[in-house]
Amino acid sequence: MALVELSVVEQRYHAVIEVLSGAKVTDVAGRYGVSRQSVHSWVRRYQDGGLAGLADRSHAPKAHPMQTPVAIEALICELRRAHPRWGPRTLLWELGRRGVEPLPSRASIYRVLVRNGLVSPVTRRRRREDYRRWERPGPMQLWQMDIMGGLLLADGTEAKLITGVDDHSRFCVIASVVTRPTGRLVCAAFAEAMRAYGVPLEVLTDNGKQFTGRFGGPKAGEVLFERVCRENGIKLRHTAPRTPTTTGKIERFHQSVRRELLAEALPFASLEAAQSEVEAFAEHYNTARPHQALDMAFPADRFFIEPSDGQRRAERELPLHLPAGLTTVIAPAPETSPAPCPAPTPAGHATDQPERPERPEPILTTTIDPLSRQAIEVDRIVPASGNLSIGGQQLWLGPDRAGMPITLWISTQRLHVFTTSGGRLKSVASRLSVKDLAALLASGQARPAPTEPIPEPDIKTSAVEVDRQVSSIGTISLAGRALCIGAHLAGRRVTVRLDGITARVMDEQRLLLRAVPCPLPLAECVTLRNARPAGPPPTSPSEPVTVQRVVCSRGHFQVVGQKIQVGRVHARKILDVTVDDTHITVHDNGEPIRVVPRTTTQEITRIKSTAHTKRRKIG
Known part of the structure; x- marks a missing residue:
């Protein structure tokens, strides 16, 4: 007699038939090697669904209370696609900044990215806890400096970037673009940073010839950078040869510059354009970009703090001592009645001033010309690109101001931009020297400025x-x-x-x-x-403005201080609301559902609705 193997469904069916024929459940369960509860379950499923009810069913849970909500998962994917370099830590910080609740863990965000194919799962080589991190306990105790290449210009040349970061806060203190990183230009950038932020206690660099002369041979002496550090009481430290991890913080800053600024950027039009882009990146890096090594804090938040030991910052900043060749011209404050502008000195007689570098570096001189006490005015037209160049200094005004006639008020300290009607558009620090002002006057492009100084904002100003x-x-x-x-x-x-x-x-x-x-x-x-x-107050928009609002559980929301009732059928929905001077129109999926007259004059202060996005329902 041939043996026939019965399927699982057939065995369950035979067990159910025996129970329905009058056999005891305990005996049937013993013959089939299952529990009594399983036999009762088979009988119940057969009575409810027949033979199909005895088929295997999925054991997956019907509900996942700990699963990341769909709305939050969609937001994570949207942020990752918009910012491909954001990892789980940055995405977690961004969700917290947007008020997302409940906030998922970093591991959950990583699994969401893997599940949606936005990252490739890789095996971690070493845990973060295995690395030994060191940093100074406070700002201004150690600066790391280095030189980076890779800044391509439109003419095919490669510029260099002189960089420096504070060891404690990762705050970028130096970001200077030069054609050749000579020792004098490196020291000029270092001196400019010390004038802006103070004198650090220590400086850590590699063994480049701009920073040290110890590998220059037996006759090599002290280089200019070492002299500047010695005269200002700065302890100069150097890395061991072929150990770039010692200056890991400045190397990591270079990686951020290459990935976020240079990876997708076209060659810069000029050295001034490259300097402008680098300064904008450094400002964003310092004030608006969270740093993972700082627990997602901004470098500026840790740099501009009082010392923990109670010592005031002013007591820690020593006077800056520079060699005569690095003394930058400092123009005194403009007097009430400055002396008339003298005639510019011919270029052939200016033997005490060296040649000006290709980019607007500080002019190295030991004398102060009377012109440094005077300002000039220049009339210009904003070019189509919105980038205006005056005396080698790049000035960004925007393409929306193309063709606008403007007047520039320039001294060795400040540069102000005025419209023809007298309104001030912009004020920046001037990079022009006495030689630049004299050259503009000699060329006929400029004229002596009015004797009255430019008024600066006063504490009594209302705005x-x-x-x-x-x-x-x-x-x-x-x-x-x-x-x-x-x-x-x-x-x-x-x-x-x-x-x-x-x-x-x-x-x-x-x-x-x-x-x-x-x-x-x-x-x-x-x-x-x-x-x-400040000028006159801004005017309210005359055109209708569309905003988003979340309907509460009682069926209403508020916009411009006015309560709008739309009914509980729209509870938890995000609706589009169009506000004009006289009416408020509510839209649901593009269809108007209610129009009410506007009874308030409050301003619109919020456009997007970021709260309760996890409760959004598709209506």
Whole structure:
């Protein structure tokens, strides 16, 4: 007799038939080697679904209470596609900044990226805890300096970048682009950083010939960089040969520059354009880019702090001593009635000044010309690119101002840009020297400036204005702080009006774009970079503005201070709301569902609805 193997469904069916024929469940369970509960389950499933009910079923749970919500997973994927270099740590910080709740763990974010094919799973070579990290306990105790290549110019040459970071805070203190990193230009960049931030206690560099002369042979003496450190009481440290990990922080900064600035950038049009791009990147790196090694804090937050030992910062900053060849001309404050501008000295008689470098470096001289006490004015037209060059200094005004006639007020300290009507557009530090001012006067492009000095913002001013570039994540920098004004304004040049209470963001036509709480008191607002007395208040937008609002569980929401009821059928939905001067129109998936008259005059302060995104329902 041939043996026939019965399937699992047939065996369950035979067991059920025996039970329904009157056999005891205990005896049937013993013959088939299962528990009594399994036999009862088979009988119940057969009675409910027949023979098909005895087939194998999935043991997967019907609900996953600990699974990442779909809305949060979609947001993670969207952020990763928009920023391919953001890893789980940066994405976790960005979700926390946006108020996402519940906040997933870093491992959950990694699994989401792997599940959606956005990263490739790799085996970690070493754990982060296995590395021994060292850093100075406070800022200004150690700077790391190095020279980086790879900045290509349009003419085919390769420029170099002189860099320096603070060891404790990773704050970029030096970012100077040069054609050739000579020892004199390296020292000039180092001196400019010390004038801006103070004298550090120590400096760590590699063994390049710009930094040390110990490998220059038996007759090699002290190089200029070593002399500057010695005369200012700075302890100069060098790495061991062929050990780049000793200066790992500055090498990691170079990696960020290559990945985030140079990887997708075209060759720079000129040395000045490269310097402008590098300075913009350094400002974003210091004030608006979270650093993973700092627990997602900004480098500026750790650099501009008081010392932990109670010593005041002013007591720690020693006077700066530089050799005569590195003494930069410092123009004194403009007097009330300055002396008339003298005639420019012919180029052939200026024997005490060396040749000017190709880029606007500090002029190395030991004398102060009377022209340093005087300013000049130059009339120009903004070019189509929005980049204006004056005396070798690059000035960004934006392509939206192309063709606009402007007047430049220039001294050796400040450079102000005015419209023909007298309104100030921009104020920056001047990089022009006495020689540059004399050359502009000799060429006939400039004229002596008015005797009255340019008024600066006063503490009694009711409000001030500053011009800022909105970063890719919708933030601007104010005194080292990142102020979020909305990702929809990313990449735009805006004017911010600050009165100590409210920060009003407006465009070139002074049209209000957004109003947020002012993060600084008025006493600090007037000291901001490029601050100027505020003009008239911005005008409210005359065109309708579309915003997003979340409907609460009771079926209403608020916009411009007005409560709008749409019914509980729309609870937890995100609706589009169009606001104009007279009416408020509510849209659901593009279809208007309600129109109400506008009864308030409040300003629109929030465009996107970032709260409760996990509760969004598709209606």
